[in-house]
Amino acid sequence: MNLKELAGILGLSQTTVSRALNGYPEVREATRKRVMEAANIHNYKPDMRAKGLATGRSMAIGHVVPLSTQHEMVNPVFADFIAGAGEIYSDNGYDILLSVVADVDEENAYRKFRSGRSVDGVIIHGPHAEDPRIALLTELNIPFVVHGRAGDNEDRYNWVDVNNRHSFLRATEFLLDLGHKRIGLLNGLESMDFARRRREGYAAALLARDIPIDPDLMAAGEMTEELGFRNAKRMLAESAPPTAFLVSSMSMAIGARRAISDAGKTLGRDVSVVIHDDDLSYLKNGSNIPIFTAARSPVRQAGRLCAEMLLEIIANPDTEYRNVLLESELMVGMSTGPAPKQD
Amino acid sequence: MNLKELAGILGLSQTTVSRALNGYPEVREATRKRVMEAANIHNYKPDMRAKGLATGRSMAIGHVVPLSTQHEMVNPVFADFIAGAGEIYSDNGYDILLSVVADVDEENAYRKFRSGRSVDGVIIHGPHAEDPRIALLTELNIPFVVHGRAGDNEDRYNWVDVNNRHSFLRATEFLLDLGHKRIGLLNGLESMDFARRRREGYAAALLARDIPIDPDLMAAGEMTEELGFRNAKRMLAESAPPTAFLVSSMSMAIGARRAISDAGKTLGRDVSVVIHDDDLSYLKNGSNIPIFTAARSPVRQAGRLCAEMLLEIIANPDTEYRNVLLESELMVGMSTGPAPKQD
DNA sequence: ATCGTTTTTCAAAGCGCTTTGGATGATGGA
DNA sequence: TCCATCATCCAAAGCGCTTTGAAAAACGAT
Numbered sequence: 001m002n003l004k005e006l007a008g009i010l011g012l013s014q015t016t017v018s019r020a021l022n023g024y025p026e027v028r029e030a031t032r033k034r035v036m037e038a039a040n041i042h043n044y045k046p047d048m049r050a051k052g053l054a055t056g057r058s059m060a061i062g063h064v065v066p067l068s069t070q071h072e073m074v075n076p077v078f079a080d081f082i083a084g085a086g087e088i089y090s091d092n093g094y095d096i097l098l099s100v101v102a103d104v105d106e107e108n109a110y111r112k113f114r115s116g117r118s119v120d121g122v123i124i125h126g127p128h129a130e131d132p133r134i135a136l137l138t139e140l141n142i143p144f145v146v147h148g149r150a151g152d153n154e155d156r157y158n159w160v161d162v163n164n165r166h167s168f169l170r171a172t173e174f175l176l177d178l179g180h181k182r183i184g185l186l187n188g189l190e191s192m193d194f195a196r197r198r199r200e201g202y203a204a205a206l207l208a209r210d211i212p213i214d215p216d217l218m219a220a221g222e223m224t225e226e227l228g229f230r231n232a233k234r235m236l237a238e239s240a241p242p243t244a245f246l247v248s249s250m251s252m253a254i255g256a257r258r259a260i261s262d263a264g265k266t267l268g269r270d271v272s273v274v275i276h277d278d279d280l281s282y283l284k285n286g287s288n289i290p291i292f293t294a295a296r297s298p299v300r301q302a303g304r305l306c307a308e309m310l311l312e313i314i315a316n317p318d319t320e321y322r323n324v325l326l327e328s329e330l331m332v333g334m335s336t337g338p339a340p341k342q343d
Numbered sequence: 344m345n346l347k348e349l350a351g352i353l354g355l356s357q358t359t360v361s362r363a364l365n366g367y368p369e370v371r372e373a374t375r376k377r378v379m380e381a382a383n384i385h386n387y388k389p390d391m392r393a394k395g396l397a398t399g400r401s402m403a404i405g406h407v408v409p410l411s412t413q414h415e416m417v418n419p420v421f422a423d424f425i426a427g428a429g430e431i432y433s434d435n436g437y438d439i440l441l442s443v444v445a446d447v448d449e450e451n452a453y454r455k456f457r458s459g460r461s462v463d464g465v466i467i468h469g470p471h472a473e474d475p476r477i478a479l480l481t482e483l484n485i486p487f488v489v490h491g492r493a494g495d496n497e498d499r500y501n502w503v504d505v506n507n508r509h510s511f512l513r514a515t516e517f518l519l520d521l522g523h524k525r526i527g528l529l530n531g532l533e534s535m536d537f538a539r540r541r542r543e544g545y546a547a548a549l550l551a552r553d554i555p556i557d558p559d560l561m562a563a564g565e566m567t568e569e570l571g572f573r574n575a576k577r578m579l580a581e582s583a584p585p586t587a588f589l590v591s592s593m594s595m596a597i598g599a600r601r602a603i604s605d606a607g608k609t610l611g612r613d614v615s616v617v618i619h620d621d622d623l624s625y626l627k628n629g630s631n632i633p634i635f636t637a638a639r640s641p642v643r644q645a646g647r648l649c650a651e652m653l654l655e656i657i658a659n660p661d662t663e664y665r666n667v668l669l670e671s672e673l674m675v676g677m678s679t680g681p682a683p684k685q686d
Numbered sequence: 687a688t689c690g691t692t693t694t695t696c697a698a699a700g701c702g703c704t705t706t707g708g709a710t711g712a713t714g715g716a
Numbered sequence: 717t718c719c720a721t722c723a724t725c726c727a728a729a730g731c732g733c734t735t736t737g738a739a740a741a742a743c744g745a746t
Binding site for chain 1: 410419422425566623634
């Protein structure tokens with residue numbers, strides 16, 4: 001069933017049927033109603049490709065997922081982010097066009113989006129400290145929103161980000177206030193913008209209290225359970241082991257907990273842990289009392305915000321750059337306590 | 344830059360340029376080369392919508408992600424499945440069209456895929472024991488592959504599944520052989536086909552050894568850390584607590600481990616745990632020795648297989664239904680040991 | 687040189703929609 | 717009664733590609 005056929009059945013022109021369906025005013029209400037009903041009965045839905053060709057819009061948002069050959073990981077927050085963004089897309093009739101590509105082909109994926117006119121806008125995930133994608137998309141003139149930030153020039157593109165620096169600064173202070181002096185940092189890859197900012201926050205808090213920064217207490221890497229375990233284990237085995245950890249993700253913290261427990265220590269008593277919590281739906285940080293004391297910032301909400309922002313930009317291209325900086329919420333849970341007395 | 348312009352530059356007709364670009368034989372090799380080079384130089388890429396309109400193909404595979412209002416969870420294996428499938432899609436020039444919809448609108452999403460001609464095929468995720476989507480897609484005549492199975496009529500559609508029944512049967516036997524008699528089952532929602540089959544395998548193994556099935560030792564629910572914790576905790580608090588758990592996912596097992604540890608017991612000594620391991624990239628089950636003894640079946644590999652199957656079906660519509668039944672691999676790790684002697 | 691083949695190229699139609707630029711008829715004020 | 721106005725509808729062009737059917741060019745054989 002296509003427009004022509006439907007128009008035929010109704011004894012109307014394609015023009016009128018199209019207008020009736022798309023809510024244009026040049027059609028009598030009675031006619032519109034008749035058209036709508038017929039469309040329903042015959043289950044008519046427009047061919048999106050033809051519609052796209054004619055209108056110039058594709059009603060899809062592009063997300064590129066780079067599959068690195070080196071680190072085999074898919075960003076674990078991706079599913080929840082998409083769920084959040086998807087809610088908004090869905091409400092507005094948009095779909096997601098996902099391009100999974102080897103990371104070396106990422107640039108080409110965006111170019112294909114552009115030339116293929118397959119998407120109306122793009123969301124950038126996991127920005128690095130200096131991220132070439134921003135310049136690329138600006139050049140390609142595709143509307144885009146960055147989930148996170150990338151280094152400087154923050155006012156030259158649209159982004160939604162968590163105040164990672166402040167979040168980790170405050171979390172560090174929280175541990176310092178509890179008397180901890182040796183605080184380990186289990187961070188994400190510091191080529192990532194967010195991880196770099198977190199380290200800055202951590203370092204700034206220590207410096208402000210004249211606590212030396214010990215490189216042995218800082219680890220950065222992929223945020224897996226395994227790596228959380230390994231790095232925590234290594235630090236705990238040092239001559240002056242940390243009494244607290246600041247951990248960049250729930251999955252790493254689970255690994256850290258395993259290491260703490262393997263070392264015969266008790267979480268929240270011998271060793272405190274504060275995490276950044278993206279509030280992933282399948283790794284919730286407890287129901288009432290948080291398992292881990294956490295700086296929480298729901299990634300799903302970030303997804304919603306990014307999507308809303310992007311759709312606004314698409315509808316309204318020539319406005320100022322938009323930036324949203326979210327503050328995390330510090331939730332005190334059961335994984336933190338006063339620094340143990342020294343023997 | 345569109346075809347017309349490119350043809351203009353080259354002094355050729357659109358026909359010839361199109362044919363040169365798409366590898367048709369009716370064009371001189373020298374001409375083809377010239378066209379290809381010009382296309383590269385001018386960074387010409389075809390408008391996918393126009394191409395789709397003309398060819399009837401969209402070079403996209405549809406995946407529908409239902410956002411349940413009741414259980415707020417996004418399937419955590421989704422990201423890894425997509426990564427696997429995406430590799431194959433990517434190699435063949437396909438993208439993924441993701442439709443995130445409220446679960447009540449799921450049927451409509453598939454109908455839109457069909458009428459909007461936005462996808463060439465579809466993958467069904469997380470099939471329920473009786474799943475209406477199979478009849479729907481069959482009726483809509485969209486090529487599709489099910490990741491999993493749905494109840495009976497297994498030979499009437501295409502699927503890739505893990506032999507969940509056998510996997511859990513064998514895992515249960517493994518525990519029985521270690522002397523465990525009271526084995527708790529922490530399962531996924533048993534409206535899901537895979538969970539039902541796992542329970543069957545578990546039950547069959549117990550029955551074969553004349554061990555009564557105790558409903559108090561069986562829990563089914565969403566596969567979150569939290570629920571793994573709660574259900575394990577409840578069972579451990581019983582008068583005759585289990586000495587082993589069979590757990591349907593890594594995240595639940597992490598919760599179970601927390602419950603075991605909270606109960607003052609030691610994993611692998613006082614309480615054994617065997618899990619189903621989807622081998623998710625950010626929740627790897629250890630690097631050398633598995634943390635948990637596990638029936639492993641990489642979901643990423645399943646994604647690849649589903650995608651390959653679907654693309655074959657699209658290229659070759661009128662072939663027999665294809666079914667692939669994967670066996671999981673039992674990896675003995677550190678979470679299992681002989682049943683503790685009774686006092 | 688001529689004619690039938692084969693190779694190479696092209697003009698134009700068509701995919702299903704939107705949108706421009708009328709056309710038609712009804713309405714109402716002078 | 718006549719003409720301007722407005723509401724309603726339509727025919728046809730156009731979006732950028734593929735593909736059909738035909739023409740032009742090149743080639744080989746006679």
